[in-house]
Amino acid sequence: MRNFSYPPFYRYIFRYRNYPARVTIYPESGTLTVQMTAELFSQYLFAGITYGIIYAIVAIGFNIIYNTTGIINFAQGEFVMLGGMFAITLNNFMPLVPAIALAVVITMIIGALIEMIFIRWLDSPSILRMIIITIGLSILIREVALHFWGEGVRSLPYFNGNEISSIKIFSAQISPQVLWVIGVCLIIVTLLSLFFRFTSLGLEMRACSANRLAATLCGINAKNMVTFSFMLSAGIGALAGCVMSPITYTQYDCGTGLAIKGFTVAVLGGLGNSMAAVAAGLLLGIIEAFSIGIVPLAFQDAISITILLIILFVRPHGLFGSSEAAGLTEF
Amino acid sequence: MALLEINNLSRSFGGLKAVNDISFSVRSDSIKAVIGPNGAGKTTLFNLISGNLPADTGSVVFKGLPIHGLQPYQIAAHGISRTFQNIKLFPGMTALENVMIGRHVKTRAGFTAGMLHLPFSRREEKEIKEKSLELLELLDINQFAHIEASSLAFGQQRAVEFARALALEPDLLLLDEPAAGLNIYETAEIARLISKIQKRGITVLLVEHDMSLVMDISDEIVVLCFGEKIADDLPAKIQQNPQVIQIYLGDDDA
Amino acid sequence: MRNLISITTLIGSIVAVQLLTSFTGTGYYLTQLTMTAYYSLIIIGLCLVMGYAGQISLGHAGFFAIGGYTSAALTTYNLTSMLENGNSLIKFISGRGLLIAAQDLYGDPVLYVNPWIAALLAIFLTVIIAFLIGIPVLKLKGHYLAMATLGFGIIIFRIVLATEIFGEADGLSEVPGFTLLPGVIVNGDFNNRIFNYYIACGFVVVGVIILLNLINSRVGRALRAIHGAEDAANAMGINTSRYKLYTFVISAVFAAIAGIFLTHYNGGIGPSEAGIMKSIRYVAIVAIGGMANLWGALTMGVLLNFMSLRGMFGSYDDAVFGAILIIIMLFAPDGLLHLSIWRKLRKKIL
Numbered sequence A: 001m002r003n004f005s006y007p008p009f010y011r012y013i014f015r016y017r018n019y020p021a022r023v024t025i026y027p028e029s030g031t032l033t034v035q036m037t038a039e040l041f042s043q044y045l046f047a048g049i050t051y052g053i054i055y056a057i058v059a060i061g062f063n064i065i066y067n068t069t070g071i072i073n074f075a076q077g078e079f080v081m082l083g084g085m086f087a088i089t090l091n092n093f094m095p096l097v098p099a100i101a102l103a104v105v106i107t108m109i110i111g112a113l114i115e116m117i118f119i120r121w122l123d124s125p126s127i128l129r130m131i132i133i134t135i136g137l138s139i140l141i142r143e144v145a146l147h148f149w150g151e152g153v154r155s156l157p158y159f160n161g162n163e164i165s166s167i168k169i170f171s172a173q174i175s176p177q178v179l180w181v182i183g184v185c186l187i188i189v190t191l192l193s194l195f196f197r198f199t200s201l202g203l204e205m206r207a208c209s210a211n212r213l214a215a216t217l218c219g220i221n222a223k224n225m226v227t228f229s230f231m232l233s234a235g236i237g238a239l240a241g242c243v244m245s246p247i248t249y250t251q252y253d254c255g256t257g258l259a260i261k262g263f264t265v266a267v268l269g270g271l272g273n274s275m276a277a278v279a280a281g282l283l284l285g286i287i288e289a290f291s292i293g294i295v296p297l298a299f300q301d302a303i304s305i306t307i308l309l310i311i312l313f314v315r316p317h318g319l320f321g322s323s324e325a326a327g328l329t330e331f
Numbered sequence B: 001m002a003l004l005e006i007n008n009l010s011r012s013f014g015g016l017k018a019v020n021d022i023s024f025s026v027r028s029d030s031i032k033a034v035i036g037p038n039g040a041g042k043t044t045l046f047n048l049i050s051g052n053l054p055a056d057t058g059s060v061v062f063k064g065l066p067i068h069g070l071q072p073y074q075i076a077a078h079g080i081s082r083t084f085q086n087i088k089l090f091p092g093m094t095a096l097e098n099v100m101i102g103r104h105v106k107t108r109a110g111f112t113a114g115m116l117h118l119p120f121s122r123r124e125e126k127e128i129k130e131k132s133l134e135l136l137e138l139l140d141i142n143q144f145a146h147i148e149a150s151s152l153a154f155g156q157q158r159a160v161e162f163a164r165a166l167a168l169e170p171d172l173l174l175l176d177e178p179a180a181g182l183n184i185y186e187t188a189e190i191a192r193l194i195s196k197i198q199k200r201g202i203t204v205l206l207v208e209h210d211m212s213l214v215m216d217i218s219d220e221i222v223v224l225c226f227g228e229k230i231a232d233d234l235p236a237k238i239q240q241n242p243q244v245i246q247i248y249l250g251d252d253d254a
Numbered sequence C: 001m002r003n004l005i006s007i008t009t010l011i012g013s014i015v016a017v018q019l020l021t022s023f024t025g026t027g028y029y030l031t032q033l034t035m036t037a038y039y040s041l042i043i044i045g046l047c048l049v050m051g052y053a054g055q056i057s058l059g060h061a062g063f064f065a066i067g068g069y070t071s072a073a074l075t076t077y078n079l080t081s082m083l084e085n086g087n088s089l090i091k092f093i094s095g096r097g098l099l100i101a102a103q104d105l106y107g108d109p110v111l112y113v114n115p116w117i118a119a120l121l122a123i124f125l126t127v128i129i130a131f132l133i134g135i136p137v138l139k140l141k142g143h144y145l146a147m148a149t150l151g152f153g154i155i156i157f158r159i160v161l162a163t164e165i166f167g168e169a170d171g172l173s174e175v176p177g178f179t180l181l182p183g184v185i186v187n188g189d190f191n192n193r194i195f196n197y198y199i200a201c202g203f204v205v206v207g208v209i210i211l212l213n214l215i216n217s218r219v220g221r222a223l224r225a226i227h228g229a230e231d232a233a234n235a236m237g238i239n240t241s242r243y244k245l246y247t248f249v250i251s252a253v254f255a256a257i258a259g260i261f262l263t264h265y266n267g268g269i270g271p272s273e274a275g276i277m278k279s280i281r282y283v284a285i286v287a288i289g290g291m292a293n294l295w296g297a298l299t300m301g302v303l304l305n306f307m308s309l310r311g312m313f314g315s316y317d318d319a320v321f322g323a324i325l326i327i328i329m330l331f332a333p334d335g336l337l338h339l340s341i342w343r344k345l346r347k348k349i350l
Helices: A010-016 A038-069 A076-090 A096-119 A127-149 A176-198 A200-210 A212-217 A222-248 A254-269 A274-291 A297-314 A323-328 B042-050 B072-078 B095-106 B111-116 B119-138 B154-167 B184-199 B211-217 B235-240 B242-249 C002-023 C029-052 C060-076 C080-084 C088-095 C115-137 C142-162 C190-215 C218-228 C230-235 C240-266 C276-289 C294-309 C314-331 C339-349
Strands: A002-005 A031-034 A167-169 A172-174 B004-013 B016-026 B031-035 B057-062 B080-082 B172-176 B203-207 B220-225 B228-233 C099-103 C109-113 C178-181 C184-186
Touching (some): A038 A076, A038 A200, A038 A222, A038 A254, A038 A274, A076 A096, A076 A127, A076 A222, A076 A254, A096 A127, A096 A222, A127 A254, A127 C142, A127 C276, A127 C314, A172 A176, A176 A222, A176 A274, A200 A212, A200 A222, A212 A222, A254 A274, A254 A297, A254 C142, A274 A297, A297 C115, A297 C142, B004 B042, B016 B042, B016 B057, B031 B042, B031 B184, B031 B211, B042 B072, B042 B080, B042 B172, B042 B203, B072 B080, B072 C230, B080 B154, B095 B119, B095 B154, B111 B119, B111 C190, B111 C218, B111 C240, B119 B154, B119 C218, B154 B184, B184 B203, B184 B211, B228 B242, B235 B242, C002 C029, C002 C190, C029 C060, C029 C190, C029 C218, C029 C240, C029 C276, C029 C294, C060 C109, C060 C142, C060 C240, C060 C276, C080 C109, C088 C099, C115 C142, C115 C178, C184 C190, C184 C240, C190 C218, C190 C240, C190 C294, C218 C240, C230 C240, C276 C314, C294 C314
Parallel strands (some): B031 B203, B031 B220, B080 B172, B172 B203
Antiparallel strands (some): A002 A031, B004 B016, B004 B057, B220 B228, C099 C109, C178 C184
């Protein structure tokens, strides 16, 4: 049995990362007692799955844009933040469902606008240039959000019940919102894989990612496909931002942390491989959740970044990718 | 003893055996050519020798020392320099600066000397410049010394790349398709140049498509086909080798 | 020769600015100018890595923090009780005259590590960390390199934010002055302001001379070759990974030195100095200056850091840097001072 108290600055940490405050349990005393019981085990497991699947959604957002353009969009986390923020604001004027739908649409339009204004007309830009542009975009979006919504922590109401309602699954007390997060994210993943497999638009996007020139010669408008990929990844990011908002809260700067985690997951699964990203996301989420008993809260972020660094050094092609295939792509 | 010995060298990409169990040797002060149809594994072979690709199995022995498994910069320091099929000059640098890079292995001023601008590094820098200008003169391109190399004409770029490779004062020079993209006059010029280089005591190993060039200048020829060695002989014998004629030169070219 | 003129101009403008402030009675600008000078030291170091070796680093604030925090922690930690308790290590160090005894505001005795020793240890630590991080990180390219260096920066930020000895969210304060020579002290003392301005500028001048020498040497040429065509450079006998690594370490040391002296000058350091936004800001300034343009980076660094420190951007500080990044990368990827832009503009106007 281990016993340690919160470091005095935990409030500060809370502002910077989205800790599953209502997923795992914290005694009111401010002391966190960690004792591995079957109950706690499943509690951690659910926390891990919830976060893992959110990371996976962000990673898929990275992958969609990477596949069509070869760009890592450093502003991906900001789409998640924007989705949550718009839904919260719109929810003041309309019911939850239309608010979320409208928020997703608005974020998609923003995604498309970003591509059209900043990326579309660039003629084969260098990777360094694209990195710097998307980093600049993420800063701008964040700062605009700061001036628009302020520093405060906001959240959407729970879709069912409230913060104290819970469901018992495998001896774990979990919020119904956790089921919403897992359910919605799984639906997103399923629909995406169906979209890429069976719709002509999805096939055209895949053609563009496989060989842009050949796709263009076949009459596919590659530039529109890139715009569409930005819309798509903005949209799924925004939707994820909405469903997670009640349990993780939304704040103007929550995108950066999510982007780093999402990138870790994307690399872990092998860049461009969305199905592997789901497995990698769950892996990272569960590692993070269980590490809380071992590593002080303040160093939680350091864990996923350390994993990222180790993966980059040891297997840059990801856990599931083959080095042979990765050798053919230019990093 | 041979300058360069290649023993049972193999390399495959996935299921494709790009270079399959190839052995041959290069005598000192000779010109040896590697020929073969497209996809025969000539460039892969070059990349294996120069260290740009690791070999799966086999060994490369240079001046009695095994050099396979070494990094390209280490192999260069051993005295092997190379040119590239699609000329790789340093963008944004003048022709002279490109050649000066070639003097890198022959000089030693490091970070400390550079940062403090030590007297010996100044002397060394002067020496590098003189040697490089000499080489530009040797190749008749000294009038382009201060022009950005990548803005020169194709043939001149090739000459700059030659000068850069010679600046290493190599014992063995690897030329990857030196006549690619050149017209017949420029090709003849290159042939004259290669003979000139050989007379300076530098052994040359080249990969080439241009038959006339190869037959004219080489002392020995290795023929590759689909990663395998077909023949390794004198040019005159190669021209009469029925297998070579069939797979490479074609039936009516004897 | 050209360098001599440039350096003379640099020194001339440093003196001119100081004289200007004293004639116009705006001596208070010197505080921000001194801080700007230290920040410029990081920027010229990063310029070497980005512009000449062609590697991106989104974690340079981490090295600044390693330098600043190490020397701050060593010079603010009161060793009095440890000496009284008979700690043999402290006794040994104290006996070598490596500690400094003084009194705090309340007259209680404080005993701390000599800033010289602290600074040397900080630089030593920076070199070791830069090597350990640089060896694996510099094997990466493109997005992977950017993310790995960003990750390094975040880890350093988390560590200083969560470690008690580094003052957690409050950072460290009451860092004593750094006596470089008898009478030459780096601190925030009002009477020392002009003096400190010249010390900081002295660091910049020395830094610029060192980097200019390096750029114009055999090593600098090799770095440009690596930037241009890495495999060809390697085939020409240049140990590309070692050159990239050494460049990275040198620029990390520049950042650490800036961190050490700025911390002594300000009398403290806070976690925001290690933040990602700081690293991105440095990258932005180098990009605006034109990547492989030391003078451009220096000019832009002085201009933007000074404006930012004077609070000219208000609450839009980060937004301004974000906007600058995008605009420069969209319209002038070779930097704002690059001649062709001005030429094009002139053509359009005429």
